Amino acid sequence: MSFWLRINMFFRSFFLQAGWNFVKYQNLGFAFVMVPFLRKVYQYDPEMLPTVMLRYLETFNTHPVMASFCYGAMAKQEESVAKAKSVTDYKEQVAEWNGARRGLSITAASIGDRLFWGTLKPFTLVMAIFLWIALGVNFFEDMGPEYTPLLSIFTAPAAAFVVYNAIALYVRWKGIKIGYESNESSCFGLTRFDWNRTIYNAKRMGIFFAAGLILFALYRYFRFIEVDIDFLARAVLVIFFVCISFITRRLRIPNVYLYITSVLIFTGVCLF
Amino acid sequence: MTTTIIILCTLAALLELDTTYAFQTLVSRPIIAGPLLGLFMGDVLAGVQVGVFAELLLLDISPLGGIIPPSGVVATAIPLILYSQGIELHFGFFLGILAAICYSFFDTFLRKTRFKWLIYSEQRIGRKPADLWRILIMSLALSFLMTFVFISTATWLCTQVMLMVTPLISAKVNFAFHLAYLAVPWIGLATLIPTFRLKTR
Numbered sequence: 327m328s329f330w331l332r333i334n335m336f337f338r339s340f341f342l343q344a345g346w347n348f349v350k351y352q353n354l355g356f357a358f359v360m361v362p363f364l365r366k367v368y369q370y371d372p373e374m375l376p377t378v379m380l381r382y383l384e385t386f387n388t389h390p391v392m393a394s395f396c397y398g399a400m401a402k403q404e405e406s407v408a409k410a411k412s413v414t415d416y417k418e419q420v421a422e423w424n425g426a427r428r429g430l431s432i433t434a435a436s437i438g439d440r441l442f443w444g445t446l447k448p449f450t451l452v453m454a455i456f457l458w459i460a461l462g463v464n465f466f467e468d469m470g471p472e473y474t475p476l477l478s479i480f481t482a483p484a485a486a487f488v489v490y491n492a493i494a495l496y497v498r499w500k501g502i503k504i505g506y507e508s509n510e511s512s513c514f515g516l517t518r519f520d521w522n523r524t525i526y527n528a529k530r531m532g533i534f535f536a537a538g539l540i541l542f543a544l545y546r547y548f549r550f551i552e553v554d555i556d557f558l559a560r561a562v563l564v565i566f567f568v569c570i571s572f573i574t575r576r577l578r579i580p581n582v583y584l585y586i587t588s589v590l591i592f593t594g595v596c597l598f
Numbered sequence: 599m600t601t602t603i604i605i606l607c608t609l610a611a612l613l614e615l616d617t618t619y620a621f622q623t624l625v626s627r628p629i630i631a632g633p634l635l636g637l638f639m640g641d642v643l644a645g646v647q648v649g650v651f652a653e654l655l656l657l658d659i660s661p662l663g664g665i666i667p668p669s670g671v672v673a674t675a676i677p678l679i680l681y682s683q684g685i686e687l688h689f690g691f692f693l694g695i696l697a698a699i700c701y702s703f704f705d706t707f708l709r710k711t712r713f714k715w716l717i718y719s720e721q722r723i724g725r726k727p728a729d730l731w732r733i734l735i736m737s738l739a740l741s742f743l744m745t746f747v748f749i750s751t752a753t754w755l756c757t758q759v760m761l762m763v764t765p766l767i768s769a770k771v772n773f774a775f776h777l778a779y780l781a782v783p784w785i786g787l788a789t790l791i792p793t794f795r796l797k798t799r
Contacts, residue, residue: 340621344734347713348664348706354716354737357723358730365727376724383720387663390622443660447624448793451653454629458646465647466783479642483630483649490624532794540787567781571788581655581785582668582695588781589692592774 327363327401327506334362335397336499342390351387356396363401367408378404381420388431389438394498396430398505399514403427430514437521445528446493450486452535457482459542466546603679606638607753610675611746617671618661618705619741628652628670635675639682648677648691651779654786655695657793666705668698672749679753685760686772688779693760697752704748712737 338359345354360382368374388396403423410416458465461478504515512518548560567588574584613634616626624630628649636645652673659667676697677690719733 341619341734341738343622344619345712345716345719345737346618346709347716348710349713350716351664354719354723354730354734357727358734361727361730375727379727380724383723439660439662443662444793447627447660448657448790451627451629451657452790455650458650463643463646465643465650474643476637476642479633479646483633486627487623487625487630494623529794533791536787536790536794539790543783543787563777563781564784567784568788571785572792575658575789575792581658581789582699584785585655585695585778585782586692588785589775589778592778593771596770596774597768 327398327503331362331366332499332502335359335502336394338362339390339394339397339498339502342393350383350385352390352393353383353386356386356393357382359393359397360400360404363397364404367404371408374408378407381423384424386427386431388435389442391442391494391497392434392438392501393431394501395434395505395515396427398502399430399508400427400505401502402506402509402514426510426514430516433513433516437516440525441521441528442490442494445525445532446490449528449532449535450490452532452539453489454482454486455539456535456542457485459539459546466543602639602682603753604750606635606675606679606682607746607749609635609638610671610749611742613675614669614671614745614749615738615742617669619738626671628656628674631671632674632678635678639678641678641681644681644687645674645678648674648681648687648694651691651782651786652694652698654789655782656698657786658789666702666709668695669701669705670698672701672752673698675749676753676756680756680760683757685757685764686775688772688775689760690756691779691782692775693756697749697756700752701745701748704744708741708744712740 338361341358342352342355344358346352347354357379361379364375364378364382368378386396400423403419403426407416407419407423410419458479461481463474463478463482501515504518508515508518544564548557570584571581574581610631613626613631615621616623625634628651629646630649632645632647632649632652633642634645636642636648639645652670656668656670656673659665661667673691673694676694677687680690680693681687716733716737719729722729723733
């Protein structure tokens with residue numbers, strides 16, 4: 327796969343979900359990413375392209391970043407399909423292509439969901455909040471008319487953006503190459519990285535930072551307060567919500583519903 | 599004022615595309631979208647606060663499989679637009695969260711109905727693969743337009759509701775909304791540690 331072809335697929339990969347629908351999920355985007363490669367493979371047999379496209383328009387659903395492994399692997403498999411010498415061979419290759427597409431998309435989705443949504447996104451959130459607090463951006467309570475430089479404000483979101491995208495873009499770019507160069511024995515390159523260890527380490531770091539952040543937030547929330555009724559009211563509020571949040575999480579009730587319920591309960595209590 | 603609102607709605611609709619349909623660089627996550635919208639609105643700190651609160655509150659719902667979480671952009675944009683019109687952040691945030699939940703149902707409906715014309719499109723792609731570009735651009739434009747319409751309508755509705763209700767809101771109700779708003783970061787922070795648990799549900 328040439329460098330320019332890889333670049334083309336890389337930029338197209340940002341539109342994988344442009345045609346997301348509930349029946350075939352990312353099929354349109356997947357076909358869109360693969361078109362340049364298919365054009366190259368079938369350049370001497372362009373009549374085949376519409377038939378091949380129909381295969382790419384079948385159900386496809388995976389994590390948008392980890393999908394890069396699928397592009398590379400599917401490209402490699404498509405080359406084998408295009409080289410089939412007989413109808414039986416062609417059918418076998420297509421069956422193999424289908425199996426690889428299904429298996430790889432599920433595995434990649436599982437890794438991507440755990441790594442990007444489950445770990446990296448909350449990790450960069452903790453990092454951003456830490457930076458804001460460290461730079462003296464007061465967002466935690468009622469804001470006064472104080473002046474905060476724009477640089478301090480935008481440093482944290484910029485850092486979160488850069489950290490997340492540095493990893494995501496690296497995986498997007500490398501995934502195409504690794505997927506193309508690997509075979510089934512290495513799960514089309516997925517086993518080249520120790521995903522479990524990466525996720526484990528990132529989560530460990532995340533717990534450490536999250537605990538630090540909570541302690542830091544508690545310190546900032548209570549530092550100027552003497553032990554009086556205001557202090558007790560705040561302490562009760564914090565402990566109550568932390569405990570309730572743990573319980574609702576166990577019951578799998580999303581936080582938004584906890585917040586809406588709190589608004590309704592507080593309003594009810596205040597009114598009556 | 600109207601120009602600012604239109605700019606904010608347009609920017610929010612553009613940012614919402616990043617959530618699912620294009621790029622996924624997470625520029626649409628509330629901690630980034632909040633300060634950006636706040637900058638356009640004229641109060642960056644309000645943008646930061648709403649952004650952090652919205653992200654912490656929506657942290658526990660991920661877009662896994664076919665799940666469509668409440669929109670972080672809608673939850674951030676609506677409070678800020680309402681705030682620019684003089685409505686308190688704690689009321690705006692509550693309405694923004696409700697609108698974000700409604701948007702997830704709206705988006706689900708859109709994605710379900712979209713397939714009807716996508717079937718026709720697939721047949722066209724089968725005949726002419728070059729048409730993929732046009733179909734995807736059309737799909738993106740439609741998503742942008744629908745989001746813009748949703749955010750504008752929701753903002754207009756919320757503004758009208760608040761204008762009607764504000765004279766009736768007592769100091770006690772105001773206090774209740776404010777208290778619940780201040781509890782948001784604690785609800786979110788308590789979720790952060792379980793998020794990093796090694797065995798996730």
